[in-house]
Amino acid sequence: MLGLMQDRPLSLTHVFHRAERLFGHKRIVTGQAGGERETTIADWAVRVRRLATVFDTLGLSADARVGTFCWNTDRHLELYLAAPCTGRVLHTLNIRLFPEQLVYIANHAEDEIVFVDRSLLPLLWPLVDQMTTVRTVVVIDDGADAAIPDDPRIRDYEELLAAAEPFAGTFHIDDENSAAAMCYTSGTTGNPKGVVYSHRSAVLHSLVTLTADAFGLAERDIVLPVVPMFHANAWGLPYGALLAGAELVFPGPNMTPAAIAEQLARHRVTVTGGVPTIWMGMRPLLAQHDLSALRAILCGGSAVPRALSEAYREAIGIPMLHAWGMTETSPIASISSGRSHQDAWTEDERADARARQGQPAPLVDLRIADPESGQELPWDDEATGELQAAGPWIAREYYRGEGGGTQFTEDGWLRTGDVAAVDRWGYVRLVDRTKDLVKSGGEWISSVDLENEIMAHPAVEEAAVIAIPHEKWTERPLACVVVKEGRSLTGEELIEFLTPRVAKWWLPDAVEFIDEVPKTSVGKFSKRTLREKFGDYTLPS
The missing domain is CATH 3.40.50.12780 (ANL, N-terminal domain)
Structure with missing residues (x-):
């Protein structure tokens, strides 16, 4: 029938x-x-x-x-x-x-x-x-x-x-x-x-961008897409805003934090979205602008540091709305919006949840699987595996069929290349990109988690962790750190700060202070550039 x-x-x-x-x-x-x-x-x-x-x-x-x-x-x-x-x-x-x-x-x-x-x-x-x-x-x-x-x-x-x-x-x-x-x-x-x-x-x-537990775009909204329109449809904000009947504000060629903050304030923008590096740059300017109209700051493209999200919550009253996706997922695949089961949690527990990549968006299915056997792994927040995605806006193959043998499973799921754990509520926690994990003595170190702890230091502006070859342990972490203007920090002070926050064997073997973490064409940290720069690096014995 x-x-x-x-x-x-x-x-x-x-x-x-x-x-x-x-x-x-x-x-x-x-x-x-x-x-x-x-x-x-x-x-x-x-x-x-x-x-x-x-x-x-x-x-x-x-x-x-x-x-x-x-x-x-x-x-x-x-x-x-x-x-x-x-x-x-x-x-x-x-x-x-x-x-x-x-x-x-x-x-x-x-x-x-x-x-x-x-x-x-x-x-x-x-x-x-x-x-x-x-x-x-x-x-x-x-x-x-x-x-x-x-x-x-x-x-x-x-x-x-x-x-x-x-x-x-x-x-x-x-x-x-x-x-x-x-x-x-x-x-x-x-x-x-x-x-x-x-x-x-x-x-x-x-x-889906119009649904309450996603972006909740509505006719009353004023939307400013900071994420480039040349990158994954600007996260669906242009089409979603038109469908909802929201007003749109575009930054044009002036993408400086000062210009964006000024537009957000002057036009009483309610919804905006961009990668973490944008919001890091704007953080020192928050006290200078009235951003009280904002109800949602979408952040994705790379893991959102908990410290960054909390800095916005403390400054303007709202944290980041953490979302995850990629070009192949159109891109929204998961959103870390609050859920009723978190109402009784402490603010610290809710901040931890906001730092996760969230639950699958409606119509999207996610799973984690052993990358070698393909066996699906449990959602217990302990098992980690490759995050895989399926749904009506998830790519099934690439143009001209390229990369299909390695990027898609036999049963049609997209292999994202991200390593993740999922808790009993379906909240995704990205551990790392498969190529960015640090393999130390047979155990994995998450560069993402280690970076988040480093960026919690009040003197740290940005940080990226890469794997450096090690004769005994195979690989060990090198921390590449950008210090905030007007602040000072030594490697010893950073290690002392990290010692009670991470496992001892996670502590970086060395800290390199750099002027800026290099970025990819879409504003993500370019760890490949750092690996090339420090390719001959010798770790202290």
């Missing part, structure tokens, strides 16, 4: 039409050189419709990959909807990748066109001749004074839109499983791999 419900495709066209019809009066604000630009969803929607016509005028194929090389702006949001709503595929290019990676990705995806903010044109243009399928580069004027080469392949965004009539019909996608967008992994090992999001996966993911 079949159900008798209408069979209508889940597609991003619904997100666009809903926002256009119901929330045209809501604001979209974008930071730019010399101030801000403000528009409404109604005016933005007209520009999306003009852009749809431009795609046809430029002769893009029906499923063309539409590359973007842009900051978080209202213009980028126009592309976020115009490309998938016309059947094309939005391809967000990471502006912080190495040139050779950008060329590889554009060619691998077969981008036909790239839209680029003028301030970023000097990074992109020298590579265009190597991007073999790119026929057109459209420059979006963001107020920068970067020179625009005299080349017939270059077109002006505003001129194209001014000459185009708005698409007058209703956008429609026949197959909800058709591609809507794609994003490449950051490529920490080997070439980046393409993750292709479907209309169905994007809509379902957006719906």
Whole structure:
């Protein structure tokens, strides 16, 4: 027996039409050189419709990959909807990748066109001749004074839109499983791999961001995505905000902590999200701004230090909302929102729970398994294994089938590469990345847990722990530490601080003080860079 419900495709066209019809009066604000630009969803929607016509005028194929090389702006949001709503595929290019990676990705995806903010044109243009399928580069004027080469392949965004009539019909996608967008992994090992999001996966993911125990996005919210729109759909915030009817504030090219804090305060932002390094940089500025409107600070991309979350709770009254995911999970897979069983806990116990990666999001299944045997392990908070994920917005394979033999299990689960334990309530606790664990004398040391304890020291700004070869113990931990400005710290003082907090055999064999922990293209700690830097390091005997 079949159900008798209408069979209508889940597609991003619904997100666009809903926002256009119901929330045209809501604001979209974008930071730019010399101030801000403000528009409404109604005016933005007209520009999306003009852009749809431009795609046809430029002769893009029906499923063309539409590359973007842009900051978080209202213009980028126009592309976020115009490309998938016309059947094309939005391809967000990471502006912080190495040139050779950008060329590889554009060619691998077969981008036909790239839209680029003028301030970023000097990074992109020298590579265009190597991007073999790119026929057109459209420059979006963001107020920068970067020179625009005299080349017939270059077109002006505003001129194209001014000459185009708005698409007058209703956008429609026949197959909800058709591609809507794609994003490449950051490529920490080997070439980046393409993750292709479907209309169905994007809509379902957006719906979950509206649920109370996820982000709880609502019409009353004012949302500021700090997480880049070129990284995993900005965690679903742009689509989720449009679906809810929330107002949007975009930082544009000025991503300094001071600029972000000022926007949060001035626009009375209620929901924001970014990686820990963003919030670390903003922490000294909290007392200078009225952030009382904030109800949720989403934090993910790497483990959120407990000390950082607690510093925000003490300063502005709310801790971080810790979430976990990856490019392959669209990205939200788990969220550490509070649960009723924690009501009787002490504040210290609740802080420990908030430092975990949380329960699986609705419609997502998680498990931990022995990485060699594949045997599923119990949720007792003691057993640790590889975290694996399944669900309607979890990748089943990579574009062109690359990496499938190692990244996906025989029964179709994504192997995340994270090592985790799970408690009886289903709260995930990431122990480490498989490649970042320290194997000492046959036992594992979690670099993540050790880093969190180091960053609890009041003089420590950042810390990363890497494994260094050791003749007797195979590997031992080296702590790479950034000291806060105006503070002082010795290795001996740090070890003394750690001694009552971790097992004796976890204590770092050495401490190196560095100016800054290197970051990846998406703001995570780049331990690969540290391993290369300290590759010949000799530990004290």
